[in-house]
Amino acid sequence: MSKPVPSKVARAGAAPAVPRHELFFFNYFRLGQAAVYTALAFRPEHMVWPALPEPLFARLLGMAYLLAALVMVARTRQSQHRPVLVVCAGLVLDIVAALFALVLMHDVRMGISMMLAVNIATGALLLPLRLSMFFAALATLGMLGHSFFDLTETPGSSDRELVEYGLFGAAYFACASLCYVLGRNIRASEALAEQRGLDLANLSQVNELIIRRMKTGVLLVDESNRIHQLNESAWMLMGNPSADQRDLGTLAPELSRRLYHWRTSGKLDESATMLADGTPEVVPRFSRLAPNDDSHVLIFLDDTSLVSRRAEELTLSSLGRLSASIAHEIRNPLAAIRYSAQLLAESTDMNDADLRMVEIINNHCSRLNEIIENILQLSRRERSRPETLDLSRWVHHFVTEYKQGNDLGADVLRAVSGGEPVVAVADPQHLQQVIWNLVQNALRYGRLPGEPARVMLVARHSEAGVPIVEVIDRGPGIPPKVAAQIFEPFFTTHEYGTGLGLYLARQMSEANQAALEYVRVAGGGSCFRVSLTPPARSATALPAVAQA
Template structure:
């Protein structure tokens, strides 16, 4: 829990004003001492007990005050010791002034109270009370000394000295409490100022990074401010181009039409060549202020992309429900075909028909599995993996579960461990899909497939996992669409494999891209998230 007030000892910068006031008052106090000590004897006031001592003390104190005033800025680094030493000299000088200029004792004692009050604004409470006690002892000690020497009427002065001591302590405590409250208010105001500045920076950053373009236009049709999206939607104009009528005549026309008629044209328009179409919206800064208008530029491509995402999401849920309904009769068909295939007197023609039924049931089941994966977007559970060890384990499991025949599947790994952060189960699905495609399509006609799983370090140490084949590659036009859902070039393909692989990669903060291999072949590169430093690297089983 934080304290209600800041520390009793203020920072050097915060206490500089109090220190300057104390040094200026000390100089005025020294001038008073000099004036009293040098007053003509014909005036008879004040009566000096020792002229030499009074004048010497006054001059020395004046020099001391001038020296401290000149060193105000330099002494701010050691303010506590500076103020403590100065207050000690102030008390000694005040006691000597009372002793040598007895008639002015009340005024001198009152001026000393100002020194103690200023010191309490700077010093901690205990130290401030110490100097209040020292001043009280000095004033009382002088009165007691005078009583012991038999001076008449000193009993009344002893009472006055006691009252001054009480005032010293009261003023010290009061100024200390006020100082704490002032420091708390200053700290709170400073914190509020920092919070407001941070909030303003956050708001500016949010507006600057908004996908919607935002502009502030005055009544002279001049652009005052715009964010990055608005700058791009206007065609990246130069910094000195601020006239909306020249930058975007159509937008300026719509703004004028809205300001005069109050009607908004919601049709899309293109403000510059090579930029998306936008739908402009207008809003005044104040209800009755026509001098400034906010213009919002909604990118229609973002709206279309959002609508596409919603459509895909709805389509995924619909497909999942249909897939569940298809699965039960499909299982019955496949089970019946298996029972029919076990018949001993089945003609060869019927056996071929049963084989076709089984093959299509397997293909249909794969389609259902892909659709169900599209609808089940499970959260990733990342673990720290050594990609080299993981790739060797994956290839070994793949060979055991699939008959490669004459095809080859091997691992190439870096000499040093490649640590990455990923969900091993989802990574297994992604790489299995990529290897399956590489073995199926990544071969030259009449040749066996040669597929490599490469684990290596990329630029800046990023962990990379690649699936490379030596097939004919993918045409550039086709490569630009292979990650889109339901896009396929194979008559038996579903178009969901690579789309699901990229979705699962993004769920693991990784990126999946296609890279054409020089000399023929394809490369699907998966750039993963590096493992955090200080964590032990291991395979999936060890991490689990």
């Protein structure tokens, strides 16, 4: 996702970035103005108007101004990074050239003054207010100074020119003010339009990403059954067709048939169908882009496997809550039965048969209590509190604690780790429960007949650098058909098992962004592998690493 774009609307009075087309217009107008000055200076000899008291200086002025205008036009693109300086230099050149033209071509003073007004107005579009007023004042003072000079040199002339130049000066100030306000509004509108365009582009990218990553397949089909667009889910549900295959009838004949039936009759077939071999079944839905317009149709493909998984999750969640309430009700009478059995076992008047019956009661009470504990864990989804763990130290600490709390007898449980730290992020309590459950299963079932169990707890990095913890035994292993179901809830092959241990272990692993999987060991045995999340940053010196 693209990053949010900051607003670029210029504040009033600030020196804004000059749009390229306005700077081009400014320089091209100057070029035309210089061409007019040059044409007047090189007028034919038979023309007596305008009068040129100094033809040579007038021609030099026209050629110099034309050359400067050509240079500024040629360098417009290179001047984009310093526009204010270029505009200011151009206005100084225009005012100086206009004043010299007034002296050398006095008969066309009205036209020169009017063209200078265009220069002042265009500059005001591109410059801050203070600079715009400065150049308007400079042009006005220059023209009034020229008029005053002419009046002192020619005492008999009229005061009309002084009034005319004064009026032109007032027009310069008015044009500069109005064009500055207009330019500021134009820049603000352009900046707002650019911002809206960027926001729209960002929104379009977000919408495209959402549609592309939707679990529901989406296709856009025209009236000739040609596919215009489809997202990733639709592409996979249709069997991963190549990019040049766009005909719906060829790719998915059944979907094309249902679309035709919906277009002609308006009825929707809601039965599930498979669009390609090896893909999940889908339920197609159709929608027009516009009412009463069949030119383009949106097709939505609902994956039935996703719906089934969602229904299964809801069922398990409801079952967990129901089982928890039942377990709470069973716990109190169970405690009373167990306590009574313990008291009965202490009686001295019981024969061996009665003692055996009491032992059976205690064993089944313990099993029932374990079932209740598992059901309560199923209903309690505690939020994980991840910490940074050194798994190399953690597995040794776990094995030491486990041996202290459990009598292994002839069974062997040992920790294996390399010399370097294996750093991961996980909730220590959740990881403790997961590994404890896996070790219990390995010690209980991972043994050959008549031999003690040999279990290893290994901490290492995978080939991809992912931190993993493995519980490995040297037992008979798990048949492939059984291995495909061992993580399902309530699935067990043991007559006294609950079928919840491995399911709970996988749920806790997923709550810590970890993955629990079964790996068959070559030569016999089983391996349960927990792939954990590496830390976001690589630590050269390991900080206070948490243990169990």
